[in-house]
Amino acid sequence: MSEIPTPDPTITERPANRMPGGFALLLALVLLIGGVAATGTTQQFGWLAVSVVGLIMFRGLFVLPPGVAAVIQFFGRYTGTVRTPGLHFVNPLSNRQRVSVRIRNHETAAAKVNDAEGNPIEMAVVVVWQIEDTARAVFEVDDFVRFVGIQTDTAVRHIATSYPYDNHAEDDRLSLRENAEEITGKLSAEIAERVRSAGVRVIESRLTHLAYAPEIAGAMLQRQQAGAVVAARQRIVEGAVGMVELALARLAERDVVELDEERKAAMVSNLLVVLCGDRATQPVVNAGSLY
Numbered sequence: 001m002s003e004i005p006t007p008d009p010t011i012t013e014r015p016a017n018r019m020p021g022g023f024a025l026l027l028a029l030v031l032l033i034g035g036v037a038a039t040g041t042t043q044q045f046g047w048l049a050v051s052v053v054g055l056i057m058f059r060g061l062f063v064l065p066p067g068v069a070a071v072i073q074f075f076g077r078y079t080g081t082v083r084t085p086g087l088h089f090v091n092p093l094s095n096r097q098r099v100s101v102r103i104r105n106h107e108t109a110a111a112k113v114n115d116a117e118g119n120p121i122e123m124a125v126v127v128v129w130q131i132e133d134t135a136r137a138v139f140e141v142d143d144f145v146r147f148v149g150i151q152t153d154t155a156v157r158h159i160a161t162s163y164p165y166d167n168h169a170e171d172d173r174l175s176l177r178e179n180a181e182e183i184t185g186k187l188s189a190e191i192a193e194r195v196r197s198a199g200v201r202v203i204e205s206r207l208t209h210l211a212y213a214p215e216i217a218g219a220m221l222q223r224q225q226a227g228a229v230v231a232a233r234q235r236i237v238e239g240a241v242g243m244v245e246l247a248l249a250r251l252a253e254r255d256v257v258e259l260d261e262e263r264k265a266a267m268v269s270n271l272l273v274v275l276c277g278d279r280a281t282q283p284v285v286n287a288g289s290l291y
Contacts, residue, residue, distance in 0.1 A: 006197050013135040013199070016072045016080025021061055021087025028057035060092035067102040069134045081134045097138060101131045103203065108153055110209050113160040115176065120213035123160045123176070125184075125205050127152050127191060133199030141198045151194040152205075159187050165212065176210055183207070244271045 035051030063086070064070055070082040074094045082088055083101070090096070107126040115121050129148060131137050137144040160176070163183065167175040174182055184205055192202040248264065 006193065009133075009136050009140055009197060009199075011078060011135045011139050013081050013133045016070075016082050016090060018082055019089040021063070021089050024057060024089030025061060025087065028054045028061070030054070031057065056092050057089070058092075060089045060094075061087065062090075062096055063087050064098075067100060069099050069101050069131075071097045071099055071134050071138050073097070078135055078139060083134075099131060099134045099137060101134065103128060103130045106149055106152055107208065108149075108156055111153065111156055111160070112213055113157050115160060116162060116164045119165055120215065121160060121165050121176070122209060122211050122213055123156055123207070124209035125152070125156055125187065126208050127188075127205045128203040129195070130201050130203060131199060132201040136197065136199030144198045144200065147198050148195050148200055152191055155187060155190045155194055159183065159190065165210075176207075180207055180210075240271070244268050247271065 031050050032054030035047045035049075035054060062070065064082060064084065066085045068085075070088075072079045072082065072090055072094050073096075074091055079091075079094065082090070105126055105128055108124050110122045110124040112120060112122050127148070131144070141147045163174050163176050163179075165176050167173050167178060176183055184207060188202050188205045191205060192200075195202065244267075248267070
């Protein structure tokens with residue numbers, strides 16, 4: 001597989017500066033309640049400001065469920081990511097974008113492409129992936145979900161055109177149908193390289209559909225059936241020859257009957273007809289001599 005040119009990331013994930021949410025919530029309540037309670041005193045303006053500070057602090061509180069991260073920005077500048085579930089407090093003026101870091105599946109539609117031999121085939125895969133770097137996922141690409149889908153389709157088409165559906169030449173080349181494990185390994189590696197800029201980790205990929213296109217499926221099925229018949233015939237002939245050799249060896253070993261070359265040839269012919277025939281043979285009883 002040729003190296004895929006992917007740009008180096010300009011930003012990477014880092015932990016955000018945050019405060020435990022429970023302490024910040026308690027402090028905000030104290031400021032708000034204390035400021036409201038003291039508004040009737042001589043320092044009314046000052047206590048009102050304290051109440052406003054308490055209200056502003058509430059904006060910095062947020063809750064994260066498991067499997068979700070928060071990407072923090074302050075006036076357009078990335079300041080870090082919060083991954084720990086629970087109640088947190090960050091700068092109230094910052095912007096928080098939630099990103100799911102759970103494992104996801106992406107299943108492609110059956111793509112119609114030509115294999116390495118030019119035969120039209122249909123191929124579909126399912127990819128299991130997960131966000132590994134939230135900063136790259138948010139800032140390096142426009143829409144990381146759509147990006148993963150497009151790059152997966154591109155990798156599927158590239159892999160499909162790089163290998164034949166079947167290895168009819170019977171050499172050391174990989175084929176899509178006979179070497180599924182190796183092909184999916186190469187597919188996973190190519191998808192992982194293509195989505196690296198988006199901070200995505202590819203866990204695995206599997207073929208979900210692989211078939212000849214309908215317009216040549218019938219002809220290719222006949223070709224596969226013919227190959228299977230030839231292979232079966234070859235096994236039958238090899239077995240029949242072995243049985244004939246064993247029969248002649250046993251007859252000679254036990255001295256059951258003495259056969260000259262002509263009789264051996266006739267016996268071999270008869271045995272091969274019996275063993276290799278498509279249908280059951282009908283015995284012919286010879287009541288006279290062998291000649």
